[in-house]
Amino acid sequence: MNESNLTISRIIKSDELSKEVDAAEAAKFIGVTVSTLAAWRCTKKQNIPFYKIGSKVRYKISDLVAWKEEQRVC
Incomplete structure (x- = not known):
């Protein structure tokens, strides 16, 4: 299992799917x-839902996990 899969497994097991992260954490995660x-946010090239409150951008872990699963080829 690679590092990314381990991270996803840990998050799912720790019930943190509803947690929100900033753009730096989201980028690292995916x-x-x-x-x-x-x-991608500006061009809508990838459809990853996000929240914008003032100048802050936040992503839900569950949305990032869902997006990663959608990218799966096999």
């Missing part, structure tokens, strides 16, 4: 840079 994630 394996992209913060600037890539920002570009």
Whole structure:
């Protein structure tokens, strides 16, 4: 199991799916840079739901997990 899968398993087991994270944590979680994630938000290239409160951007862990699962090829 790679590091990303271990992280997902730990989060699911610890009931943190409803937790919200900032863009830096979200980018690390899905394996992209913060600037890539920002570009996806602006261009809507990837449909990852997010919240924007003032200048802060937040992502729900459950949305990130769902997005990663949608990217699965096999």
